[in-house]
Amino acid sequence: MSGLAGVLVAERARLLRFLAARGAGDQAEDVLQDLWSRVAEAPQAPVADPVAYLFRAAENLLRDRRRSTLSRERRQTDWQDAHVGTHQEADGERLLIARERLREAQDVLAAQGGRVAHVFQRYRLDGIGQAAIARELGVSLSSVEKDLQRAYRALAELRRKFDEE
Numbered sequence: 001m002s003g004l005a006g007v008l009v010a011e012r013a014r015l016l017r018f019l020a021a022r023g024a025g026d027q028a029e030d031v032l033q034d035l036w037s038r039v040a041e042a043p044q045a046p047v048a049d050p051v052a053y054l055f056r057a058a059e060n061l062l063r064d065r066r067r068s069t070l071s072r073e074r075r076q077t078d079w080q081d082a083h084v085g086t087h088q089e090a091d092g093e094r095l096l097i098a099r100e101r102l103r104e105a106q107d108v109l110a111a112q113g114g115r116v117a118h119v120f121q122r123y124r125l126d127g128i129g130q131a132a133i134a135r136e137l138g139v140s141l142s143s144v145e146k147d148l149q150r151a152y153r154a155l156a157e158l159r160r161k162f163d164e165e
Helices: 003-010 012-021 025-041 050-083 085-111 114-125 130-137 141-164
Strands: none
Touching (some): 003 025, 003 050, 012 025, 085 114, 130 141
């Protein structure tokens, strides 16, 4: 490999650190791939300082990606803002459906027994660990696991019902 491609391969690790320092994060590899494509497609002309050239090109590519992302986000926001009024009725209907489904889910859990509903709420909604719930209720860890399984089965059945509607 010769020319800029050879320098790019040799300086890959430094370029990745350079991009990471500028906030590229997960995009650093993608930026380098784009840089590789541009170097491979560019006409082979002598470059006075190929390392500086590659670092500048990498920085420019990162800047272009950020501008593109900002532009895309701005377009998306503008589009959503323009169409909010036309979808308000649909949003209201979705809200009513969601409330009804939540009520049904609460009813299904309550039908499984007070402890099952309590265990489900403590674990899934409050984020309390199963062992802590078992200690709190004075039951075995196995009982908590079985209660959660009952809740999950009941909710899965309800989900199938919703999917059929």
